[in-house]
Structures are given as C-alpha cells and as structure tokens.
C-alpha cells in the first residue's frame with residue numbers, strides 16, 4: 062500500500078483540471094530529478110472560453126441547416142447524454158430507445174426551424190430518420206449532409222444538450238472549423254457563450270465545418286422545465302426564440318440568406 066499511495070494521490074490530482082500543475086510544482090520542488098515521476102498528458106482544455114472570431118458569410122441562396130445532435134448514433138458510441146432525470150434520478154426516458162438528449166435535440170431543432178421560418182429566416186431541418194447508422198460516412202448521416210452543406214458554402218448547425226454533473230460544461234457554441242468561423246457562430250456566442258474552437262482537440266462535426274450549439278446541461282431547472290408538461294412548450298419556444306434572434310443578428314447585414322432575411 063505504502064509504495065503505491067503517492068501514485069494514487071498523483072492520479073487523483075491529475076484527474077482534476079487545474080490542480081495538476083500545482084502538484085507538479087510541488088513534486089519538482091522536492092524531488093531529485095531522477096525520481097520525478099513522468100506525468101501523463103494533462104486533460105485537453107476544458108471549459109468555455111472564446112479564442113476565435115466569427116466573420117465568415119455564407120452563400121445567400123442556401124438555407125441555414127439545423128440538425129439534432131446524435132440523431133443517427135443511438136445505441137452506439139456517441140448517443141448523447143441520458144440527462145440527470147434518467148441518469149441520476151432513475152426516471153423513465155422521455156422516449157424508449159433514444160437518449161433524452163436526442164429527444165430534446167429533435168424537439169428543439171424542429172422548434173428553431175419553425176420559429177425561424179415564421180421570422181423570415183431561410184432555414185430548414187434535416188433528420189436522417191434512421192436512429193442508428195453505424196457508418197459515419199454514410200451519405201444520410203447528419204455529418205455527411207452537414208459537411209456537404211458547409212462545403213457548398215452554407216451554415217450547418219447541430220443542436221445539443223450537455224451532460225449533467227461534472228462531465229458537462231454548459232451552454233455555448235462550438236464553431237465549425239474547416240472553412241473558418243461564421244458570423245452565425247459569432248452571434249450565437251454572444252447569446253449562449255462559446256467554447257474554444259479547439260475544444261477536445263476539435264470535435265468531429267467542427268472538423269467537417271459543422272457548428273454545434275450546446276443549449277445547456279441536461280439537469281436542474283432546465284431539464285425540469287422541459288420535462289414539465291405544463292412548461293414544456295413555453296420552454297422550447299423560449300430557447301428557439303433565443304437561437305433565432307441570434308441567427309437573425311448574424312445575418313443582419315443582408316449578406317447571408319439574401320432577401321429571405323428580412324429584418
């Protein structure tokens with residue numbers, strides 16, 4: 062036990078971002094060079110923080126493409142968070158066979174498009190329909206469709222809710238990287254906050270030019286409001302209005318979406 066206690070303490074500390082450096086300093090100050098342990102790489106940058114500026118405009122003929130995160134990756138890796146109600150509280154999932162995150166991603170993405178179209182945005186929803194597509198390069202997946210849209214000059218946005226507890230971080234936009242940061246990313250960041258562009262060494266979607274929007278952690282008052290049948294519609298409306306207002310601001314110069322974007 063005695064021999065391994067320092068290693069256990071080291072692992073404990075390095076698992077907590079921010080503490081590892083302090084521990085390293087202590088070790089460096091007391092240990093002879095030959096006895097210093099070799100530390101594992103520190104965790105990738107966590108948390109929010111905007112290290113980018115979105116200024117790219119888009120082909121005005123193309124709609125804003127909105128998708129629901131994890132819509133095609135159920136029952137395989139990357140199916141999204143179950144949410145605190147299910148994951149911690151033991152509640153039944155909102156819908157059998159899919160995570161609560163996908164359930165809310167779908168409702169939120171559809172509501173964003175409904176409200177956006179009412180407000181005059183050129184915006185549409187894409188749903189692969191099949192809930193499990195094992196091959197990520199299948200042309201029907203979110204990422205395949207989003208990547209083609211981004212390559213053609215359009216803006217592709219995937220809606221997400223973040224994990225509950227310490228695994229989640231909170232609301233914010235994670236901008237698409239491949240073609241540069243968008244004016245829409247900038248506007249969404251002003252409304253929801255932002256993650257670093259290189260969050261988790263650049264996630265799969267952003268690598269392909271698809272932006273991700275985390276609405277918030279699926280827990281607490283946000284999850285309660287969504288799960289409460291009496292407050293659900295108003296909550297979805299409020300979230301969708303915030304997204305749409307940001308997208309309208311992102312297109313405010315008329316350079317994006319052409320005449321479809323009337324202010």
Ligand SMILES: [Zn+2]
Nearest residue numbers: 130141221222
């Ligand atoms: Zn997600």
